[in-house]
Amino acid sequence: MLDVLGAFTPERSALSLSELSRRTRLPLSTTHRIVGELARRGALERQEDGRYRVGLWLWEIASLSPRGVGLRENAMPFLEDLYEATHENVQLAVLDAPDVVYVELISGRNAVNVISRVGGRLAAHATGVGLVLLANAPVDVQEHVLSQPLKAYTPKTVTSPQQLRRVLADVRRDGFVISDRQIEMVSLSVAAPVYGAGDDVVAAISIVVPADGTDPRTLVPAVRAAARGISRSLGAYQSG
Structure with a gap:
């Protein structure tokens, strides 16, 4: 899951399943399962074009950091x-x-x-x-x-x-x-x-x-x- 989240960068903030699979070097089926779990929790959000972006839930979690x-x-x-x-x-x-x-x-x-x-x-x-x-x-x-x-x-x-x-x-x-x-x-x-x-x-x-x-x-x-x-x-x- 952390590898999937780490695949996003400022330059590549929206990624498709196949792009996530390539960037993480995970099988497409494994990527599909992990992305589905992250999306259900709100850690990822699916766009109309089918690509995924980091979700608002991660911002909520990050706000708990004492250094944030x-x-x-x-x-x-x-x-x-x-x-x-x-x-x-x-x-x-x-x-x-x-x-x-x-x-x-x-x-x-x-x-x-x-x-x-x-x-x-x-x-x-x-x-x-x-x-x-x-x-x-x-x-x-x-x-x-x-x-x-x-x-x-x-x-x-x-x-x-x-x-x-x-x-x-x-x-x-x-x-x-x-x-x-x-x-x-x-x-x-x-x-x-x-x-x-x-x-x-x-x-x-x-x-x-x-x-x-x-x-x-x-x-x-x-x-x-x-x-x-x-x-x-x-x-x-x-x-x-």
Whole structure:
């Protein structure tokens, strides 16, 4: 069942039975049975053309995740304040190493383009939020990421494990990071950690702005203030 659900992607959000069978490498009869069970429960929905999409029931289940809707609800007032102050892209993400998963994104009409989306993933080592989360992750998680090939999105992406170690050390020292054109050459981000009730880092927020004509250091106080506000809302004693 998980293989069937995992066959859906943002690019392939509607799939036929035969497509699901091919993508999961399951016999068509097995796929038919599993899809029928998922559809009856509401995990999949059948379209008029016979193809299937992810159903609303999965959204209801996903909302129970403490790193999902609950985190988002506490963060939204501070994210909205940060957006209103800047009218730039504001993001909230959690770590699922080696990636980050974006929980919320507020984007203005005239803000610089971003490739992140709510529910989407990007490699942690190449994003501001990811660098913050990796820097505060357990050592075994960091070492696992550092031992893998580091994808280059642009010529500015940090792909050297040695350089990434230095960046993570700087993040722990400074309490924020400026990720300069690592995902797209047109943008940079300023990110800071969000602490939970156990005073561990549970999320990160960032603001994404045009790389040209922006002094990112002027944005650091606002981003860190928003992160501290979310941390207090989550019951953290330490707030960065």
